[in-house]
Amino acid sequence: MTADVGPAELVAGCALVALTAYVLLGGADFGGGVWDLLASGPRRRQQRALVAEAIGPIWEANHVWLIIVVVLLFTCFPAAFARLAVTLHIPLSLMLIGIVLRGSAFTFRSHYGPGREEGGRAAGTTERWGRVFAIASAGTPVLLGLCVGALAGGALPVPGRAGFYATFVAPWLTPFGLGVGVLTLALFAFLAAVYLTVEAQDDDLREDFRRRALYAAAAVFVAAFGTLGLALLGAPLMGRGLTAAPWAPALHAATGAAAVIAIWALWRRRYRLARVATAGQVSLILWGWALAQYPYLIPPDLTIRAAAAPRITLVLVLWALAAGALVLFPSLIYLLRVFKREPARS
Amino acid sequence: MPDLLAARSQMAMSLGFHIIFAMVGIAMPVLMVVAERRWQRTGDRIYLDLAHRWAKGTAILFAVGAVSGTVLSFELGLLWPTFMEHAGPIIGMPFSLEGFAFFTEAIFLGVYLYGWERISPRAHLAAGWAVAASGMLSGVFVVIANAWMNAPTGFRWVDGRAVDVDPIAAMMSPAAFPQVLHMTLAAYAGTGLVVAGIHALPLLRQPRNAFHRRALSVALLIGAPAALLQPLSGDLSARFVAHWQPAKLAAMEGQFRTERGAPLRVGGWPDEAAGETRYALEIPRGLSLLAFKDPGAEVKGLEAFPRQDWPPIAIVHVAFQVMVGLGSFMAVVSAAALWLMGRRLELTRHRWLLRALVLAAPMGFICTEAGWVVTEVGRQPWIVYSLMRTAEAVTPMPGLIVPFLVFTSLYAVLGGVVAWLLYQQVLRSPQATEEDAA
Numbered sequence: 001m002t003a004d005v006g007p008a009e010l011v012a013g014c015a016l017v018a019l020t021a022y023v024l025l026g027g028a029d030f031g032g033g034v035w036d037l038l039a040s041g042p043r044r045r046q047q048r049a050l051v052a053e054a055i056g057p058i059w060e061a062n063h064v065w066l067i068i069v070v071v072l073l074f075t076c077f078p079a080a081f082a083r084l085a086v087t088l089h090i091p092l093s094l095m096l097i098g099i100v101l102r103g104s105a106f107t108f109r110s111h112y113g114p115g116r117e118e119g120g121r122a123a124g125t126t127e128r129w130g131r132v133f134a135i136a137s138a139g140t141p142v143l144l145g146l147c148v149g150a151l152a153g154g155a156l157p158v159p160g161r162a163g164f165y166a167t168f169v170a171p172w173l174t175p176f177g178l179g180v181g182v183l184t185l186a187l188f189a190f191l192a193a194v195y196l197t198v199e200a201q202d203d204d205l206r207e208d209f210r211r212r213a214l215y216a217a218a219a220v221f222v223a224a225f226g227t228l229g230l231a232l233l234g235a236p237l238m239g240r241g242l243t244a245a246p247w248a249p250a251l252h253a254a255t256g257a258a259a260v261i262a263i264w265a266l267w268r269r270r271y272r273l274a275r276v277a278t279a280g281q282v283s284l285i286l287w288g289w290a291l292a293q294y295p296y297l298i299p300p301d302l303t304i305r306a307a308a309a310p311r312i313t314l315v316l317v318l319w320a321l322a323a324g325a326l327v328l329f330p331s332l333i334y335l336l337r338v339f340k341r342e343p344a345r346s
Numbered sequence: 347m348p349d350l351l352a353a354r355s356q357m358a359m360s361l362g363f364h365i366i367f368a369m370v371g372i373a374m375p376v377l378m379v380v381a382e383r384r385w386q387r388t389g390d391r392i393y394l395d396l397a398h399r400w401a402k403g404t405a406i407l408f409a410v411g412a413v414s415g416t417v418l419s420f421e422l423g424l425l426w427p428t429f430m431e432h433a434g435p436i437i438g439m440p441f442s443l444e445g446f447a448f449f450t451e452a453i454f455l456g457v458y459l460y461g462w463e464r465i466s467p468r469a470h471l472a473a474g475w476a477v478a479a480s481g482m483l484s485g486v487f488v489v490i491a492n493a494w495m496n497a498p499t500g501f502r503w504v505d506g507r508a509v510d511v512d513p514i515a516a517m518m519s520p521a522a523f524p525q526v527l528h529m530t531l532a533a534y535a536g537t538g539l540v541v542a543g544i545h546a547l548p549l550l551r552q553p554r555n556a557f558h559r560r561a562l563s564v565a566l567l568i569g570a571p572a573a574l575l576q577p578l579s580g581d582l583s584a585r586f587v588a589h590w591q592p593a594k595l596a597a598m599e600g601q602f603r604t605e606r607g608a609p610l611r612v613g614g615w616p617d618e619a620a621g622e623t624r625y626a627l628e629i630p631r632g633l634s635l636l637a638f639k640d641p642g643a644e645v646k647g648l649e650a651f652p653r654q655d656w657p658p659i660a661i662v663h664v665a666f667q668v669m670v671g672l673g674s675f676m677a678v679v680s681a682a683a684l685w686l687m688g689r690r691l692e693l694t695r696h697r698w699l700l701r702a703l704v705l706a707a708p709m710g711f712i713c714t715e716a717g718w719v720v721t722e723v724g725r726q727p728w729i730v731y732s733l734m735r736t737a738e739a740v741t742p743m744p745g746l747i748v749p750f751l752v753f754t755s756l757y758a759v760l761g762g763v764v765a766w767l768l769y770q771q772v773l774r775s776p777q778a779t780e781e782d783a784a
Contacts, residue, residue: 057460060412060452068445070419074430075438082431085423089743096420097756100413104760107409108767111402159742168743309435310511317442324446331453338457338464 007315008076008308012297014321015072016290020283022065024191027184027282029059031192033102033137034185035212036130046205048130051192052110054199057339059106061332063099076314080297080307084151086159091146091172098140105132138185145184149177152289153235154299176234179227186223187282190216194262194278197271199340206271213266213274217259224285237299241292251291255284350737352746353425356753358722360418362715363757367411368488369714371451372481372530373537373568374404378458379474380564386467392560392778398462399775400541403768405459410764412452417753425746429729429739432508436501437491439513444487450480482530489529493521496721497590498730520590524583525721531572531579532717536710538569539676542683543707544772546700553694557778562693562703570680570687573710577677580670581636587724588637591731592646593655594724597662599633600626601647608633608645613667616659621649623663657726665719672709672716679706 032051039047074081085092109129150156150172159167193213200206232239242248258281265274295303308314347355378400385393419441423430454476461470494500500516501508542565545558552558588595595601600616600623601608610633614626631641638645648656679702686693693699729736 057456060409061449061456063412063416064445064449064452067416067419067448071438071441071445074423074434075442076435078431078434078438081423081434082427085420085427085430086741086743089424089741089749092420092424093749093752096417097752099416100756100760103409103413104763107406108763111406111767164744309438312511313435313438313513316439316513320439320442320446324442324449328446328449328453331450335453335456338461 006305007311007318008304009295010318011072011076011308011314011321012304014318015069015076016287018065018068018072020286022062022069023187023282023286024279025058025062026065027141027188028191028195029055029062030102030137030141031188031190032196033106033134034189035192035196035209037134037138038212041208043205043208046202047208050196050200050205050209052106054196055106056110058335059103061335063103072317076309076317077297077304077307078309080302083156083159083298083302084147087156087167087171088147088150090168091143091150095140095143095147098136098143101132102136102140105129105136109133141185141188142181145181146172146177148184148289149174149180149235151298152180152231152238152293153177154237154293154296155235156298174234176227176230176238179223179230183220183223183227186216186219187285190220191278191282194266194271194274197266198275210266210269210271213278214263217263217266221259238289238292242288245292247291251284251288255281255288258284347747347750349744349746350740352750353740354736356746356750357421357425358719359750359754359757360414360421361718361722363761364411364414364418365714365718366711367407367414368485369533369711370404370407370537371411372478372485372533374400374407374541375455375458375474375478375481376534376568377538377541377564378404379471379478380567381560382471382474384560384564386471390560392557392776395776395778396557396561396564399771401459403771405455406764406767408455410760412448414757415448424743424749425741426729426736426739427741429734432734433494433730436498436508436511436513436516437494440487440490440517444484444491447480447483447487451477451484454480482533485530485533486526489526490517490519490522492721493519493525495729496525496725496731497521497586498733503733521586524579524586528576528579528583528717529714531576532710532714534568534572535576535676535680536569536714538565538567539573539680539703539710540707541565542569543704546703546707548775549694550697550700550704552777554779555775555777556780557776559694563687566680566683566687566693569710570684573673573676573680574684576673580673584637585639588645591725593648593651594657594662594720595637596646596648596651597657597659597724598666598720599645600659600663601633601645602649603647604644604650605647606634606644607631607642608647610636614663616663618656618659655727657724662720662724665716665723669713669716669720673713676706676709676713679703 032055036048036051039045039051041047070081073084106129109126153171153174153176155174156171157167190213193209193216196209197206197213200209228239228242231242258277262274262277262281265271265277293299295305297304297307378397381393381400382397384390385397454473457465457473458470458477461473465473494516497519498516499519500512500514502510542562545561545565548555549558549562584595584598587598597616599608600611600614602616602621602623607630609628609630611623611626611628614623616623633645634643635641637643648659679699682699683693683703686696686699725731727735727737729739
């Protein structure tokens with residue numbers, strides 16, 4: 001497992017980092033939409049407003065992580081990209097529709113509606129765009145999870161051998177895939193609720209999201225163990241990797257510890273600690289999947305090495321990533337510093 | 347509908363939809379920051395109002411551009427997996443750089459749109475410039491990737507595979523500079539003139555409206571010079587095509603026979619079966635002169651190429667005529683506007699100019715669509731010019747008419763909503779007079 005690490009493995013590692021960033025940042029934006037959908041109680045309106053305020057300035061930047069993952073995949077692992085794009089055509093297309101509707105509807109609502117204030121002639125229209133945003137936010141993570149589940153399940157066929165259903169539907173429409181879809185949704189909602197406890201300025205509102213975070217933690221627990229069970233039944237490679245590999249106990253211990261700290265911190269209202277622990281827990285789940293299928297990019301037959309582009313492409317991309325990071329990270333930090341602090345009214 | 351045609355239609359529709367938003371995303375930030383800068387320098391609050399309103403419109407257009415661009419990055423594989431499998435390692439480099447440029451654009455657009463009251467005026471203006479610069483770079487990188495499909499460089503093609511890949515050489519394709527220049531100018535010209543036209547229309551009725559007068563002056567400042575330079579850049583592009591893609595040039599011009607001293611055809615309808623272009627106004631030796639700078643130069647006709655390597659002639663020829671015709675009108679109107687502005691004359695006194703600007707408003711977008719039809723349909727039947735056929739690259743997924751229709755309906759609805767929202771915003775334009783400026 002600690003075999004030689006070349007540029008292919010490094011790029012794959014960068015893609016995993018980008019995917020982690022997408023899940024922790026972009027995923028939480030989708031989770032925000034879930035809490036818009038599930039807004040309830042006397043502070044329903046304030047809950048929605050907090051979600052909109054939290055994701056407004058940053059969702060487009062967070063979304064770009066997904067594009068980075070796709071570009072790395074088709075530049076550096078073109079054989080894998082081609083196979084995923086063929087066999088997962090249907091769920092990927094549905095996911096794209098969700099991405100388009102989520103982003104457009106959010107923008108239509110936030111820039112043209114009466115917004116947080118009540119009334120206004122366009123209130124009805126605004127509310128309808130809010131519904132589209134919320135429903136698309138809830139549906140898209142399930143489809144993303146379905147695609148990940150299909151990949152992790154190790155049953156993506158080489159196209160051209162079997163019939164339509166066997167090639168284009170059966171690989172992703174599995175109990176394990178659905179389990180990963182539900183788990184993804186629960187994780188995104190969990191992340192969002194925890195982040196929102198930090199961002200809420202009002203104590204009641206913070207309590208609302210604290211309660212929601214605890215429910216979401218329970219949902220993650222159920223979905224994670226359910227998915228592990230489905231993996232043992234229907235995705236033997238993943239199941240074996242996650243249970244029998246030498247690193248498995250350590251990984252599960254770390255993930256479990258992060259989860260316990262997250263829930264304890266939520267319980268004791270230590271929200272910043274909860275945010276760190278939750279992000280750690282979600283990252284560890286993601287890395288567990290990556291480790292379980294290493295060295296395969298598309299299990300059970302296409303390894304990172306075998307799918308890799310010529311060495312010169314990999315090396316140049318690594319340089320581009322390093323140069324890009326020099327621009328990107330200071331900019332991102334600036335963005336978060338401007339918006340994730342008290343408003344400085346001039 | 348055959349699957350190949352459905353895939354091409356879906357790609358064409360997706361690109362045709364996205365390009366409008368991409369153009370606006372490149373040029374609108376420049377208009378915003380120019381208005382904001384004028385406010386900071388003069389204290390004229392109408393410019394601040396203008397920057398705010400333009401930023402609001404840009405926000406919605408940028409968001410739709412971002413999500414439709416995401417769709418395209420996936421569609422490269424969803425529709426053309428074989429192409430990406432071969433071309434990904436060669437042209438992935440500009441896409442990677444575009445990823446970072448787009449990232450920067452998204453970050454600073456967030457800062458710009460939501461940061462009016464959170465950061466200093468100087469930092470806010472700088473964020474606007476960062477959006478404008480990275481928006482332009484995003485476009486440059488994507489067009490570089492497309493240029494490679496027209497003039498592939500940076501590899502050797504051996505037994506149907508690319509070897510000796512050199513991604514840097516692939517970015518230096520001879521098509522890169524002419525295409526990048528032409529598209530970048532198109533973004534500023536098209537966006538600048540559509541904004542100018544939107545503000546010229548109300549000025550016909552209320553020529554003293556200070557808000558629209560300022561908007562018009564900023565829009566023309568960006569759009570008119572670009573529209574004026576565009577014919578020169580077009581000439582560069584045409585000479586590239588003449589040299590590197592002679593079959594495309596023959597289709598653009600409806601040139602069926604190989605001849606010396608070939609005429610330039612204006613209009614006309616190419617009849618593929620008869621092998622001639624009818625009803626065109628022919629300028630003797632014009633094509634030889636323009637394409638090769640020599641009135642006696644030989645121009646290869648379509649007859650020089652096997653029939654299965656012909657692009658669809660009529661579509662390419664008509665699209666080219668539309669682009670050149672409307673582009674010339676835009677250049678003339680822009681020249682007139684710049685001449686009046688240069689002499690510090692009152693634009694609003696010249697109602698003919700305002701009317702011409704209203705007429706020219708949609709032309710930049712129409713030209714751009716037509717230009718991409720020339721580029722992309724003119725490259726057919728190849729996806730990588732003279733190496734890989736589009737038919738070889740398409741996904742084996744059957745029933746592609748379904749995603750084509752689904753995405754077309756989705757985009758039709760989004761396009762309608764965006765148009766309606768922007769129309770509502772224009773209706774709410776302020777009734778400022780010069781006295782309000784102070």
